[in-house]
Amino acid sequence: MDVNYVGEHLLPGKIGQFFVILSFGAALFSLISYFFATREPEVKSWKTLGRIGFWLNLISVVAIGTILFYLIYNHYFEYHYVWAHSSKSLPTHYIISSFWEGQEGSFWLWMFWQVVLGIILVFKAKNWEAPVMTFVMLCQVFLGSMLIGVEVFGSRIGSSPFILLRDAMQGPVFSRPDYLNMIGDGRGLNPLLQNYWMVIHPPTLFLGFASMIVPFAYAASGLWLKRYKDWMKPGLPWALFAVMILGAGIIMGSFWAYEALNFGGFWAWDPVENVSIIPWLTLIAAVHVMLAYRNSGHGFFTATFLTMISFVLVIYASYLTRSGILGETSVHSFTSLGMSGQLIIFNLTFLVLMIVMLIWRNKEMPSSKQEEDIYSREFWMFIGGLVLTVACIQMIATTSIPVFNTLFGTKVAPPVDPIPHYNKWQGAFAVVIMLVTAFTQFLKYKKTNPKKFWVSTFASFLFAAILSAIIVYFTKTYTNVMYILLTLTCIFCLLANLRVLGDALKGKWRLAGSAVAHIGFALLLLGALIAAATNEVISINESRYIQVQNFGQEGDKFSDPGENLFLTEGEPKQMGDYRITYVGDSVAPPNVYYKILYERIDEETGNIRESFMLRPFAQHNPEMGGLIGTPDTRHYLTHDIYTLITAAAAESQVQAENIPSEEQTGYEDYDEPATYQVSIGDTLRYRNGFYVIEGINREATLNNIPKGEGDIIVGLKIKVVASDEKEYNVEPIFLIKDGHSYDFNKDVTEQGLRFRFTNILPKEDKLEIMLYQKPLPEKKWVVFKAIKFPYINFFWAGTIIMTIGFIMAIYRRLKDAKISKQNPA
Numbered sequence: 001m002d003v004n005y006v007g008e009h010l011l012p013g014k015i016g017q018f019f020v021i022l023s024f025g026a027a028l029f030s031l032i033s034y035f036f037a038t039r040e041p042e043v044k045s046w047k048t049l050g051r052i053g054f055w056l057n058l059i060s061v062v063a064i065g066t067i068l069f070y071l072i073y074n075h076y077f078e079y080h081y082v083w084a085h086s087s088k089s090l091p092t093h094y095i096i097s098s099f100w101e102g103q104e105g106s107f108w109l110w111m112f113w114q115v116v117l118g119i120i121l122v123f124k125a126k127n128w129e130a131p132v133m134t135f136v137m138l139c140q141v142f143l144g145s146m147l148i149g150v151e152v153f154g155s156r157i158g159s160s161p162f163i164l165l166r167d168a169m170q171g172p173v174f175s176r177p178d179y180l181n182m183i184g185d186g187r188g189l190n191p192l193l194q195n196y197w198m199v200i201h202p203p204t205l206f207l208g209f210a211s212m213i214v215p216f217a218y219a220a221s222g223l224w225l226k227r228y229k230d231w232m233k234p235g236l237p238w239a240l241f242a243v244m245i246l247g248a249g250i251i252m253g254s255f256w257a258y259e260a261l262n263f264g265g266f267w268a269w270d271p272v273e274n275v276s277i278i279p280w281l282t283l284i285a286a287v288h289v290m291l292a293y294r295n296s297g298h299g300f301f302t303a304t305f306l307t308m309i310s311f312v313l314v315i316y317a318s319y320l321t322r323s324g325i326l327g328e329t330s331v332h333s334f335t336s337l338g339m340s341g342q343l344i345i346f347n348l349t350f351l352v353l354m355i356v357m358l359i360w361r362n363k364e365m366p367s368s369k370q371e372e373d374i375y376s377r378e379f380w381m382f383i384g385g386l387v388l389t390v391a392c393i394q395m396i397a398t399t400s401i402p403v404f405n406t407l408f409g410t411k412v413a414p415p416v417d418p419i420p421h422y423n424k425w426q427g428a429f430a431v432v433i434m435l436v437t438a439f440t441q442f443l444k445y446k447k448t449n450p451k452k453f454w455v456s457t458f459a460s461f462l463f464a465a466i467l468s469a470i471i472v473y474f475t476k477t478y479t480n481v482m483y484i485l486l487t488l489t490c491i492f493c494l495l496a497n498l499r500v501l502g503d504a505l506k507g508k509w510r511l512a513g514s515a516v517a518h519i520g521f522a523l524l525l526l527g528a529l530i531a532a533a534t535n536e537v538i539s540i541n542e543s544r545y546i547q548v549q550n551f552g553q554e555g556d557k558f559s560d561p562g563e564n565l566f567l568t569e570g571e572p573k574q575m576g577d578y579r580i581t582y583v584g585d586s587v588a589p590p591n592v593y594y595k596i597l598y599e600r601i602d603e604e605t606g607n608i609r610e611s612f613m614l615r616p617f618a619q620h621n622p623e624m625g626g627l628i629g630t631p632d633t634r635h636y637l638t639h640d641i642y643t644l645i646t647a648a649a650a651e652s653q654v655q656a657e658n659i660p661s662e663e664q665t666g667y668e669d670y671d672e673p674a675t676y677q678v679s680i681g682d683t684l685r686y687r688n689g690f691y692v693i694e695g696i697n698r699e700a701t702l703n704n705i706p707k708g709e710g711d712i713i714v715g716l717k718i719k720v721v722a723s724d725e726k727e728y729n730v731e732p733i734f735l736i737k738d739g740h741s742y743d744f745n746k747d748v749t750e751q752g753l754r755f756r757f758t759n760i761l762p763k764e765d766k767l768e769i770m771l772y773q774k775p776l777p778e779k780k781w782v783v784f785k786a787i788k789f790p791y792i793n794f795f796w797a798g799t800i801i802m803t804i805g806f807i808m809a810i811y812r813r814l815k816d817a818k819i820s821k822q823n824p825a
Contacts, residue, residue: 005166007180008078009071013162016067017149020160023060023111024144029053031137037130038224047130051122054133057140058115064147065108068161069099077183080168081105081161087188089589097198098189100206103322104161107146109203113210114140121214128234131221132214139213142346157342191590191621191628197256201249205276208246209314212279215239215286216311216350219304223357228300228366232290237813239287239307244806246280251799258642258792259633266795267528269422271326274399275317278392283310285385285392292378292385295445297368299382301358304365306385308354313396315350319343325402375450377443384436391429395422423532427482430525434489437518438464441496460499464492475790477533490526494519513812517805520798527794537563538576538641539786546783548647558629558646558785567596569780582782583613591630593617594645594782598634616784618645639790647783670754670772677766686773688751689722693767700733702744712736716757716767720748732757732769745772 030053037046068081072095077083085105086098100106118136125132149160165183166174173179189198215235222231253273258266267273286306293299320326323340372379398421401414415421442448442456468488477483497518504512544562546552552559567573567582574580581597593615600610618629631644676684682693693716700715707713713735720728733744734757745756752774759768 003175003177005078005179006177008164009074009076010078010164012067012071012076013079013164016064016071016162017160019060019063019067020144020147020149020162023057023064024141024148026053026056026060027137027140027144030057031134031141034130034134034137038134038221041130050130050133050137054115054118054122054137057137057144058118061108061111061115064161065099065112068105068108069096071162072098075186077186078165078180079161080163080165083165083183083186085186085189087186089185090189090194093196093199094189094194097193097202100202101189101193101198102161104147104159106202106206107143108161109206110210111140111143111147113203113207114143114213117210117214125234128218128221128231131224132217135217135220136213138349142342142349145342155341191619192630194591195256195630197252197259201252201256204245204252205249208242208249208280209318211238211242211245212283212311212314215242215283215307219307220353220357223304223361226361226364228361228364232294232303233817235307236287236290237810237817239283239290240806240810240813242310243280243283243287244803244810246276246283247806248799248803250276250280255796259631266531266792269418271399271402272317272321274395274422275313275320278396278399279310279313279317281388281392282306282313285388286310288381289385292381296372296376296378297366297370298372298378299385300366301362302382302385305354305358306389308358312347312351312354313392315343315347319347320399320403325406373447375443375448375453377440377445377448380436380440380443384433384440387429387432387436391426391433394425394429398422424482427486431482431485431489434486434493434522434525437522438489438493438496441500441515441518456499460495461492464488464495467491467495471530475530475534477530480533483529483533486529487526490522490529493522494526497522513805513807513809515805516808517802520800520802520805522798523794524798524802527791527796527798531789531792531795534791535787535789537785538578538788539563539565539784540576541565546647548781548783551647551783558644564646564783564785566783567781572599575786582780585780590619590621591617592619592648594648594784596632596643596782596784598641614641614643616643616645618648635793637793639788640792642787642789644785645782646785649778649780649782667754667772669774670752671775673756673770673772675758675768675770677761677764677768679766684771686720686751686753686771689720691718691720693717693769694719696767697731700731702733702735705735705737708737711738714757714760716755716769718755718769720751720753722751726750730755734758734760 030050033046033050033053036043037050040046071079071082072086073092075082075086075088081102081104085101086095090098098105100109114136118133118140121132121136122129146158147160148158149163150157166179173182176182215238218231218235218238222228222235250273253276254266257268283306286303289299289303289306293303319340323343325340372382398415398418401412404410405412438460439453439457442453442460465488468484468491471487471491472478472484477487497515500515501512501519504515541562541564544554546561546564546566548566552561552564554560554562565573565575565580567580569582569584572579572581577600579599579601581599583595583597585592585594587593594617596614596616598610598612598614599608601607602609612634614632614634616629616632618627620626621628627645627647629645631642633643634641678684678693680693680695683690684693695717697715697717700713701707702713713733715731715733718730718732720730722728728748728750730746730748730753732746732755735742735744741759743756743758745754747754754772756770756772757767758770761768
């Protein structure tokens with residue numbers, strides 16, 4: 001029998017689903033139209049139809065996003081996506097974050113950025129519009145299919161964000177027409193994602209992913225139309241843009257992990273981190289090989305292959321993240337929504353397309369028969385691109401172990417500790433890349449005078465060696481050969497590019513962008529190296545004992561007792577150079593903010609030289625294994641002090657759990673009661689004094705309850721005497737009405753007491769009372785871990801400088817293209 005549900009808002013969901021279908025249909029229509037516009041350029045109507053399809057797709061995508069946000073903002077929990085990812089307690093900025101927490105929302109974000117980029121291409125691509133938009137809309141068709149959420153021949157295609165909760169889940173509650181009255185709130189946003197970085201990191205990352213389709217589309221279009229030498233000019237600025245945006249998104253994620261998540265660092269070699277950085281590195285390699293080709297005629301195939309494989313790897317990253325195949329090996333991965341098959345088809349389509357086009361045009365591709373000179377810049381740019389590619393192969397091979405196990409039925413285990421495993425391999429590749437990046441700056445395109453090259457290189461290398469020795473000595477990394485080599489090559493790269501930047505300031509401004517980007521990358525690596533090599537735990541616990549039951553285990557990243565300190569509220573403890581005091585907490589449900597006071601004391605005068613307060617917070621989340629801590633960090637120019645709560649008194653967390661008012665009995669704040677049978681004149685003790693049963697009041701009354709015939713209302717007079725000799729009089733009431741007995745408690749608030757007069761026992765000539773006492777306030781405590789990260793600001797400064805370099809390089813390429821259009825000859 002059909003149920004007529006009450007209170008559901010079905011119209012917005014139906015409109016949203018209409019636009020989901022329209023977005024898919026419009027993308028498919030635009031794809032077909034642009035395909036024929038490329039095949040038959042003389043028929044102008046095909047391009048017009050392609051644009052109509054694109055604009056319809058754009059309108060549909062914007063409408064989907066608007067309606068979904070409307071549903072989330074208004075807490076329409078009859079929709080599964082709204083219920084699963086949001087709650088009424090979320091502030092607006094976290095409601096925005098919940099929009100793309102789930103797979104459907106993140107697919108929409110990808111689609112949105114592609115239509116934004118599509119607008120630019122429609123207006124700016126000129127004669128490249130039709131072929132390039134063919135590939136963009138092909139991608140849009142696949143993304144649109146991820147949101148359809150319909151069944152075809154028993155197989156579900158996509159997952160709609162507008163599916164109703166009662167259709168997505170089963171349960172007896174959905175047999176009730178008023179089931180919404182029983183769903184008070186949604187599940188809310190994952191605690192680890194309740195951070196301002198969640199608002200800006202995913203949009204930036206997905207803009208990077210979306211922008212990767214454009215260089216792919218230009219490369220594929222160049223092969224399709226046999227315009228081999230033409231596609232790189234418009235494609236190169238887009239490749240630089242994609243590298244810049246995706247790099248910024250990755251670094252934002254790194255900063256989020258460092259600043260807000262409890263990873264205890266900025267890069268954990270998590271599988272999803274790896275698959276996001278791999279296409280970034282391959283596209284960087286593609287950019288360098290493109291530049292080498294434009295100056296030498298060598299490496300066209302490699303440049304095209306790297307450009308196209310970069311986007312294929314973006315789709316592969318999406319498959320790994322969304323298919324559930326990574327299981328427990330990644331904290332970033334989504335649970336599977338049953339779209340693995342679609343994702344595989346998406347990936348294989350673009351992979352096969354790339355392979356077929358490269359093989360199809362292989363014999364016609366431009367190549368140079370002249371051998372490259374070993375003393376030429378383009379030769380070593382090509383070598384650097386290959387080294388980057390090999391580094392990516394190592395990363396992707398290890399990251400893909402779960403995929404290989406699934407495909408071939410093997411049981412190969414991923415590295416137990418991925419950080420040293422990847423550091424060993426990628427450290428070696430980084431040394432080679434930084435070395436090549438450094439000495440290539442002393443080479444010219446085509447041919448370089450060997451003598452001048454060696455003189456310049458040796459002078460810079462010698463200076464780099466001296467500076468590196470100083471850095472290695474002061475950072476105490478001289479026991480690790482890999483760190484020494486990385487420091488040396490990073491400093492060498494830094495000096496070589498500073499020299500190029502100096503030349504740029506003298507008038508060779510065209511070289512400035514690449515030099516600035518290289519300087520930023522060298523600083524980024526140097527900062528990561530020093531911070532990773534020299535970070536030290538400063539919350540050293542020499543006793544290796546924490547007075548908390550079942551706390552942690554030795555060697556654990558967060559809960560090693562030897563690296564955690566126990567603090568009782570108001571009791572200072574010395575920690576290295578700092579005196580640490582836990583001064584209290586504040587509750588902002590579901591989080592508890594712990595105030596940790598750091599003070600540096602002058603040993604001679606006893607005066608406080610420095611004082612600051614850190615406020616790491618935590619929440620109790622049983623679904624995620626208990627206490628989830630979020631660190632707070634004190635930033636200095638030369639180092640950071642990072643503090644994370646690893647355990648805390650239960651009292652603070654109970655405050656944050658918010659017992660619903662309808663479930664409260666009024667006795668939550670009291671210990672279990674004690675029951676006594678007393679007589680008039682008895683004296684009894686409580687923990688802070690005593691009380692005397694003084695007598696019976698037979699004339700007692702109750703407000704709003706009239707005394708009927710046969711009713712009995714009796715008050716019991718009790719005098720409470722506290723240890724400070726203060727006296728309090730209280731009179732709990734016992735009522736017999738219509739054959740039933742009731743009692744009405746009375747409180748002595750100042751002493752935390754509650755008295756109940758619960759019965760009269762005539763046979764025993766006794767009176768029954770119950771005494772409730774509030775528990776003595778337990779001293780609050782926390783367990784925390786503190787880490788010092790030296791020179792981490794090199795890492796963040798390098799990121800900013802590298803991004804500025806990319807912007808300068810993009811500006812230069814766009815300006816060159818404009819000049820070449822004005823002067824075609």
